[in-house]
Amino acid sequence: xxxxxxxxxxxxxxxxxxxxxxxxxxxxxxxxxxxxxxxxxxxxxxxxxxxxxxxxxxxxxxxxxxxxxxxxxxxxxxxxxxxxxxxxxxxxxxxxxxxxxxxxxxxxxxxxxxxxxxxxxxxxxxxxxxxxxxxxxxxxxxxx
Amino acid sequence: xxxxxxxxxxxxxxxxxxxxxxxxxxxxxxxxxxxxxxxxxxxxxxxxxxxxxxxxxxxxxxxxxxxxxxxxxxxxxxxxxxxxxxxxxxxxxxxxxxxxxxx
Numbered sequence: 001x002x003x004x005x006x007x008x009x010x011x012x013x014x015x016x017x018x019x020x021x022x023x024x025x026x027x028x029x030x031x032x033x034x035x036x037x038x039x040x041x042x043x044x045x046x047x048x049x050x051x052x053x054x055x056x057x058x059x060x061x062x063x064x065x066x067x068x069x070x071x072x073x074x075x076x077x078x079x080x081x082x083x084x085x086x087x088x089x090x091x092x093x094x095x096x097x098x099x100x101x102x103x104x105x106x107x108x109x110x111x112x113x114x115x116x117x118x119x120x121x122x123x124x125x126x127x128x129x130x131x132x133x134x135x136x137x138x139x140x141x142x143x144x
Numbered sequence: 145x146x147x148x149x150x151x152x153x154x155x156x157x158x159x160x161x162x163x164x165x166x167x168x169x170x171x172x173x174x175x176x177x178x179x180x181x182x183x184x185x186x187x188x189x190x191x192x193x194x195x196x197x198x199x200x201x202x203x204x205x206x207x208x209x210x211x212x213x214x215x216x217x218x219x220x221x222x223x224x225x226x227x228x229x230x231x232x233x234x235x236x237x238x239x240x241x242x243x244x245x246x247x
Contacts, residue, residue: 033241036152036206038178067166067177067205085180085206099244106245117152117208117240 030134031092032121036085037102038064039114044084047114050105051088054098055135059088089133090118147243151214152206153221156182157233159201161225165233168224169207172216177207199232208243 035056039047044061051059066081090098095118102116124130131137153174155165162179169177182202191197209217214237225231 038206062180064178064180067162067179083178085178095242099242103244114245115208116242116244117150118242119152119238120241 028124028130030136032089032124032133033092033095033118034121035088035090035095035098035116035118037088037114037116038083038085040111041082041084043109043112043114044086046109046112047105048086050101051086051090051098054090054094056088056090057132057135059086061086091134148239148241149211150208150240150243151211151237152208152240153214153217153235153237155205155207155221155225155233155235157203157205157225157231158199159203161231161233162203162205164231165205165221165225168220169217172220173213174207174209174217177205180204180206196232208240
């Protein structure tokens with residue numbers, strides 16, 4: 001399952017696109033982070049849509065499975081450990097709200113428990129790619 | 145929620161060795177992990193130079209651990225499925241900025 005820049009339930013990213021503010025000496029005013037979200041397989045689309053609503057233009061989902069042993073699964077009455085890992089590129093200024101929302105959904109959605117972590121990006125090549133990932137316009141012309 | 149006391153350990157191992165790695169990681173204090181199927185891309189040339197056989201079917205095992213036990217888990221992973229074993233694994237860790245859903 002791969003999802004690239006689709007906006008299904010929430011407002012489109014184009015509607016909320018921002019202009020990159022001019023900052024002295026900085027070509028990357030928005031910091032980006034990779035959000036890794038591990039959830040049950042059947043809830044992957046729900047969480048992908050949720051993350052996308054926070055101006056996330058690029059994400060992909062990989063099928064995965066947990067490492068719980070068969071005897072533990074049997075003890076808990078579970079059939080399998082099918083999971084999905086959602087990798088999303090998110091602007092740092094959106095992460096407070098997004099992680100708050102994810103925490104809330106992990107606690108309240110039935111069968112929607114999961115874990116999410118963020119890892120900061122340290123470098124990137126290509127201004128148009130950067131603008132796409134942070135959902136911003138007015139980037140520097142050319143690949144700098 | 146902003147919490148830098150955890151690290152994510154990534155282990156890239158030959159397919160079928162995730163159980164072995166996870167058993168070793170559990171002994172070092174890890175609680176659980178998530179496995180993604182993957183494929184290696186090392187070329188024939190590299191195989192000849194380094195005298196190794198690259199098994200293209202791989203598994204990527206992700207284990208989230210507290211910083212304090214990261215070294216112990218990495219050590220256990222290396223001993224159980226390092227490059228000199230059949231698992232031919234490599235492992236590295238990354239500091240995570242935020243964690244959600246651990247409590």
